[in-house]
Amino acid sequence: MTALRAHSLRTIALRTRSYGTVQNPPTSPPWMSKIPPVLQEATTATAPRMNWTREEVKQIYETPLSLLTYASSTIHRAHHDPSAIQMCTLMNIKTGGCSEDCSYCAQSSRYNTGLKATKMSPVEDVLTAARNAKANGSTRFCMGAAWRDMRGRKTSLKNIKEMVSGVRGMGMEVCVTLGMIDEHQAKELKDAGLTAYNHNLDTSREYYPNVITTRSYDERLKTLGYVRDAGINVCSGGILGLGEEDVDRISLLHTVSSLPAHPESFPVNALVPIPGTPLGNRKMVPFEKLLRTIATARVVMPATIVRLAAGRISLSEEQQVQCFLAGANAVFTGEKMLTTDCNGWEEDRAMFERWGFYPMGSFERPGAGGAAEAAQGMKTETEAEGARVEATS
Numbered sequence: 486m487t488a489l490r491a492h493s494l495r496t497i498a499l500r501t502r503s504y505g506t507v508q509n510p511p512t513s514p515p516w517m518s519k520i521p522p523v524l525q526e527a528t529t530a531t532a533p534r535m536n537w538t539r540e541e542v543k544q545i546y547e548t549p550l551s552l553l554t555y556a557s558s559t560i561h562r563a564h565h566d567p568s569a570i571q572m573c574t575l576m577n578i579k580t581g582g583c584s585e586d587c588s589y590c591a592q593s594s595r596y597n598t599g600l601k602a603t604k605m606s607p608v609e610d611v612l613t614a615a616r617n618a619k620a621n622g623s624t625r626f627c628m629g630a631a632w633r634d635m636r637g638r639k640t641s642l643k644n645i646k647e648m649v650s651g652v653r654g655m656g657m658e659v660c661v662t663l664g665m666i667d668e669h670q671a672k673e674l675k676d677a678g679l680t681a682y683n684h685n686l687d688t689s690r691e692y693y694p695n696v697i698t699t700r701s702y703d704e705r706l707k708t709l710g711y712v713r714d715a716g717i718n719v720c721s722g723g724i725l726g727l728g729e730e731d732v733d734r735i736s737l738l739h740t741v742s743s744l745p746a747h748p749e750s751f752p753v754n755a756l757v758p759i760p761g762t763p764l765g766n767r768k769m770v771p772f773e774k775l776l777r778t779i780a781t782a783r784v785v786m787p788a789t790i791v792r793l794a795a796g797r798i799s800l801s802e803e804q805q806v807q808c809f810l811a812g813a814n815a816v817f818t819g820e821k822m823l824t825t826d827c828n829g830w831e832e833d834r835a836m837f838e839r840w841g842f843y844p845m846g847s848f849e850r851p852g853a854g855g856a857a858e859a860a861q862g863m864k865t866e867t868e869a870e871g872a873r874v875e876a877t878s
């Protein structure tokens with residue numbers, strides 16, 4: 486008997502029992518029939534499942550929203566501290582001039598968005614930004630570069646590895662998003678101390694060609710495979726509001742939840758329409774779709790960090806809290822999120838305070854990766870600085 490069923494049956498039994506009478510065998514209330522058995526079973530599962538069928542994901546996604554979010558919240562509490570929200574900061578370390586045609590992106594060189602392309606930021610500037618993010622409460626620092634892939638970028642990779650080690654030395658989780666990478670580059674990044682690699686699938690395999698034509702869905706999955714095989718945590722999510730339908734959101738959720746291992750992180754982005762891009766006139770995805778996607782992600786990937794990502798600035802505080810209650814447990818915070826505006830640290834800390842949330846520590850949960858290294862004494866910034874002084878003296 487599932488937890489939901491047991492709980493509801495106990496409630497009904499208490500309501501219907503008369504003092505001094507024999508208790509009737511309990512029956513399920515009518516609303517229980519609106520919860521598909523697969524969702525009832527998910528509430529008592531003790532380990533993540535990778536063998537979801539698309540039909541099962543569909544049934545979960547289509548559950549009446551109040552019942553779906555109740556179940557996702559129950560699952561969230563079983564796998565995470567429901568008050569802990571991870572604060573991450575995402576810095577663009579190389580802006581614009583990208584050869585790809587992602588039709589939502591301000592950084593594609595194919596669209597006239599008014600964004601000025603820059604060279605890669607110097608290592609020291611990036612480390613200063615990471616220190617600032619840490620001082621403000623972020624425990625994960627992500628770095629993005631507007632590239633198709635890492636081919637022929639030896640010097641850039643060397644600098645990025647320095648950035649990665651430097652940020653890890655501060656005791657922060659560190660993530661990069663650099664486009665497609667191969668197995669050698671994944672290994673080099675892992676050796677530098679990388680916690681996670683972000684490479685979003687964006688949408689369903691079926692809808693994908695409407696959004697991007699310059700690289701295939703399979704190429705994206707290949708990069709995720711290299712990352713996973715190198716022992717780096719996978720961060721891969723979607724963007725809602727690209728013009729996709731429920732069937733596409735279900736398909737995306739099915740794809741990520743039936744990978745050989747669930748991504749450690751699943752970012753849920755709401756499209757921020759950028760004037761000048763082909764999707765510049767799109768309306769914000771309805772909040773109900775965003776919430777439903779978050780709740781379904783929590784059910785099908787119970788141990789994953791579900792990241793409320795781009796577009797959060799357009800949500801009211803109450804809508805954000807609904808997302809946290811349904812299972813989202815990470816936000817991007819700081820001055821900017823790549824090229825778009827972002828909720829700031831102070832604002833987020835005040836919101837957490839009002840609603841009883843607190844910032845999650847680095848490597849605080851199972852699956853974060855690197856916890857063992859942290860426990861084994863990965864060098865802190867102070868220790869690393871000491872070592873540098875020793876080496877040069």
Ligand code: SF4
Nearest residue numbers: 583585587590593631
């Ligand atoms: S690959 Fe990344 S930076 Fe380049 S256009 Fe696509 S989303 Fe933008």
